[in-house]
Amino acid sequence: MFSRFSRRTFLKSTAAATVAASLPRLAAAQDKVIRIGFLAPLTGAVAAWGKPGLDGCAIWAERINAAGGIKLADGDYQVEFVSYDNEYDPAKARTGATKLIREDGVSFIMMLGGDTWPGVQPVADKTGMLFSTLLPSDLSPETTTLIAPAEVHPIYNVTGVEWLAENKPDLKTAVMCAQDDALGLPSVATYLAAFEAAGIEMLDDPLLFDPATTDFAPVVTRLIANDPDIVCLDTCYSDYVHPICEQLFQQGYKGQIISCTADFYDQMIAKTSEEFMEGFVFQFPDFDDPALNADTINFADPNGFYAEYNKRHPGQWGAVSWEYASIMDLWKAAAEKAGSADPEAVMAAMKDGGKGDHAFGQADWWGSELFGIDNALVGDWPVVVIEGGKARVKAFKSIPDWYARHGDLLVKHMTAYDQMWNQRS
Template sequence: MTKFQINRRDFLSTTAAATVMAGVSMPKLAFAADKVVKIGFLAPLTGAVAAWGKPGLDGCKIWADWVNADGGIKIGDDVYKVEFVAYDDEYDPSNARTGAVKLIKEDDVKFIMMLGGDPWPGAAPVAEKENMLVSTLLPSDLSPETKMLVAPCEVHPIYNVTGVEWLAENKPDLKTAVICAQDDSLGKPSVATYLAAFEAAGIEVLGDPIFFDPATTDFAPIMSKMLALKPDIICLDTCYADYVHPLTEQAFQQGFKGQMISCTADFYQKMVEKTSKEFMEGFIFQFPDFDDPKLNEPHVNFNKPNEFYAEYVKRFGEGEWGAVSWEYASIMDLWSDAAQRADSTDPEKVLEAMKVGGTGKQAFGEADWWGKELFGIDNALVGLWPVVVIKDGKAKIQDFKSIPAWWDKHKDLLIKHMEALDQMYYQRS
């Protein structure tokens, strides 16, 4: 095991992310029922990206317990209990391919949920051959060829425009920014999105975005290079949790006094502890705690968000809530609703029911099946997204901003920056 791997796993173990052996399937969440529908969970459960997999599986455990306690899902004349079968892809395409084969051939799952990104090309040929419905949290995986791949919850990276839009409206005196990101399939499209969002807001990006090797462990030089440009805003893009934490700590240690913005701030309480409430005050990101009272507004479709958060904290600890803790559960709401309307668990029939009418109940409101201009296919469910700011050490939703409204004004900017980084669907191999 390399030093890099040890550091990543050591960090994630503090976030309850590294709890399974790498490269093996997880135990099933089994139920005593005559009829069971199995759902595949193919995501990183260990390693550097586990913070965007393991908490989501934990959320699915709560979702399954609630649904099964209510008697299960009625599909046609039958009632099914739900069983999740998980496989750790370690954010690796070869593992994702192996996992997809196992979940489909051995476990007979009817739907597979993935984080997406680098592992998707490994699973894609298997899913296509077997005509399996798959969800991703990264719409940048979508292309005209991915007919059975959907992004029904998270619309990374385009939702990042909402944070910048809110920032420009509420802090118009901030005029310059710097950006850094890991050099991978998560970082690049997100950098393109932030570049477009800053340009639309009239905020100058100083220098070129800094792309660092994902094996980086010393973040002091990166922060020093960013601070040397004397920016008003530091943007941490869609950096992984174990990059956001040391980068934020370095900004604090090196005396930065300006604005910070990031796609995520998973386990932000630990950043507050290692810096200060004063330093983290005003930190902008895109993922709320679900005890937020704004999630009780009528347009929100997530089932009992405050109760879900309370149950999550009870089971796993308050500091373990992260960006994906609710997302896979939200996708399951859409899947179960579609399966019931289709009177079937057949992947093609469920997909047809899911997309009927061209709209769907995304977690934060009614949304459109969208994406043809950006992704080549209308398989992303896009609508409102929250802007979250840390206030007195606690994440608070400030507003729900419309992604389609921003796109209608600035789509040419986003396409321009996506093309510059070779991130448009017609540029990807």
């Protein structure tokens, strides 16, 4: 419906082919194998935040296995990923979690999270399995075996707004739209807090649209009616970001755009223009960016990883292409430190000392003030700007520093949208 970028057409395969998207199983005779579960949307509207991550894990596994595997107390193990397409459906996610644990014998399960986590939490509680999410807003004091070690959505969005306020102080007004769901709402609260902290006026309440929306012309018309300096696209799916940007272009908007993601931004440029997309601010870098070669970066050979990914999957690099692999770096280090793949031992080793090697630098296990539990790994996050048709990291900004100054605003807006952990429980 939205041309080739749409996540609804992101995968053209049948359901059977999707299930087969798991990495090839290692030879049955090879007994020293650790299986990792990948429980995420591989088809449907949210597939672009699942399938590219599985593709990145394939590259990660090949690198690790070629280097000797995972070194535990009783020997070296090869790693194998087993995927299950939950189609971003809570019931299917629960079925998938049960299968991965009972039938596939996984030692760890990675998820996108969001609307699917409530379906899985009873399985986690019953089995004690270690799960990861890309959405710390899933966390609560009851989610004792759930960690958010890579992406700290939505609180990293404050860094983009802070950078805008510092570098473009003439931008004084903003509007925002988002889909009305578990990904959109906590992000809305975060952007509202960030805009308030930056002294940027919201011209209207956030425009929340139904996730089934396909015609974005009236959404954009309403959005820009008061001539805002900034249009914020919150954490809209690519299915929404692309047509919204096309409508902004067609309706003559000339101002600043900020968004959590800009997956497949080259296709947005093709549908609009390089000039229109110039200065677009978002939060996810291309891994060929020179800024990722700094000594503080904890991701092995990011440029080589990016090149290999694009060789295998041209045009499909997105926000999550590296994130699940980054989680596996942390998991591998913790398992080797513990000498075991046991979920409880790995989690204890991972959180030992209260700090961890996040992809973008050392970070703190944090979250009790906002999530009721210190299970999110929070530190610096990049601010990315499109310049000359290419995404470039402009700064790494500290989330904890922002929270120390403005945490009360985030709590205020999260509470207003019923997104605090005690409200969600």
